[in-house]
Amino acid sequence: MGASIKDVAQRAGVSVTSVSRVLNGEKYVSKALLEKVNRVIEELNYSPSHIARSLKSQKTSIIGIIVPNLTNQFSSTILSNIEETASAKGYNLLVGNIAESLEKELKYLRIFQNMRVDGIIVMHQKFDDRILDFFAGASMPILFSSVKAPSSTYLSVMIDDYQAAFDTTEHLIQTGHVNVAYLGGDLDDITSGLNRYRGFLDAMKKHGLEQDERFVKFGDYKLPSGHRLMEEIIRQDELPTVVFAASDDMAVGALNCALDYGLQVPKDISIVGFDGSRITELVRPAITSMEQPVEELGRKSVDYMHQLIVNPEFTFDSDIILQHRLVVRESSRALM
């Protein structure tokens, strides 16, 4: 076995990333770095040929992306942020919109494979054995954006959904809300379903509040389900003081339903969403939301994908967890 890229990096006193940037022929490499790395490569008789092959040739500069549903405001928000960074780095993005079908996901994954895309970004979180097999056998890097990867073999760029839901609920309680309604997603969906619900529950528990069965309902993250669940709540004998929805789309549905029933938001009831989709600012009253850092999420997903593509020896110890942030807008108010 000859020298590895790691040996080159150590001897040259630079990072593996720097070596790979030199090998990859990137533009903005200093002359000093270039000379140093190339000297060590000669000294160690390191053969960049196979690296060069895997780095330079056979590259398509295409990243395939699996999107659960383009009509989802969060998906399209993230996607346009991914697009921006990908474009700046010289990648073209091909979008496979699976409309939440695993059959379609498998089809698109196979198409991406046949096209020899440089990498695949997955924004969907339900898997079956065929899809897991595909991931395991894939010849290109796979990265999970805004969702948890099925195993630590893969890199995820995401927020801590549990903590974000916990913090939102705690904020509501600390501003005087006791009757907190929760509109959740599918609990089979670990990241945005189960973890957000657990965060809500634990924050309630921490403050000695019980989950009121009348006020906890589950939908599918989409706008109509938010409207429908809100209608169920309004038609009951008592209103909660705030509704915390696990997606911005559901929050908009709940808001519209409240307005359709003649309620004033936030005077009669507060509404809080989750995700940081553009839609929160686009309705009136604008919606308070626990925001994922959508720009950073898009940028870092592409940055790390780029690392995985150009540097076959790139390793990571853990997921990339980004900071969530509650953005208070017009749809919620403190009760004290």
Next chain:
Amino acid sequence: MGASIKDVAQRAGVSVTSVSRVLNGEKYVSKALLEKVNRVIEELNYSPSHIARSLKSQKTSIIGIIVPNLTNQFSSTILSNIEETASAKGYNLLVGNIAESLEKELKYLRIFQNMRVDGIIVMHQKFDDRILDFFAGASMPILFSSVKAPSSTYLSVMIDDYQAAFDTTEHLIQTGHVNVAYLGGDLDDITSGLNRYRGFLDAMKKHGLEQDERFVKFGDYKLPSGHRLMEEIIRQDELPTVVFAASDDMAVGALNCALDYGLQVPKDISIVGFDGSRITELVRPAITSMEQPVEELGRKSVDYMHQLIVNPEFTFDSDIILQHRLVVRESSRALM
């Protein structure tokens, strides 16, 4: 030269489409048609081999689609309708989001070509010579959806934008509006820019109304430009009674601006959009809009693309013009 598919169709007394459906092995072909066409094929010694090759083999079942901007509500609405029909017909859709850049459009077109997609659907209407050259030399069918094709060589599936804007303006005038404001798009953009503006102007003229310079403004179809132009109008000394925006996104921007300034819609001012994006129903008050038949537009775009793909001799005399329809919702009112 042997018999052509047209000869087969004539002799069998059926349409070319029917013959190609038989050759293409489609499911829902009657037994009678199947036998008749196959008999004529034998009689004429017609060799379906090259047809079969061009029809069956080398097909990727992928349709590439050029989308101007995924963050545009109309684009994503049409796209999900195209997706539905494409999926039902066994096609996978690869989306190239060009973010309104001709450079990106050219890149995606070339990627689609290299991938040997079966066809390309274009939803963007600005072209330069390189793109026109690409279209002219393309080895697969190209269809324009919701925009006018650059020449009659290509099929467009669209509405009559001039007539739709004319009808909207006339409806407003006939319901008592005299001070009609118009928020338009780029006049270089024939379909949705120039034609809609001309429709507005001609309807005003027909009813003896002059264009009031203070009330006619041009933006870029996007939400922020609707907000900005509306602000310019509100800050003037007089309000129009209705604002007609050339896109639903601009109408939402105008609506938000009106609400932000404390105006009541439609009591103080009516707002009317154009396109039929989902967003019109998703805000409050829900927006009156001149709607394109988005489902039909998606379905027919794929239906005709399928024809162009499976039937190399498919011809058309004119564009496919779909019916527009004014949908009156809460954001507008009659003044008489």
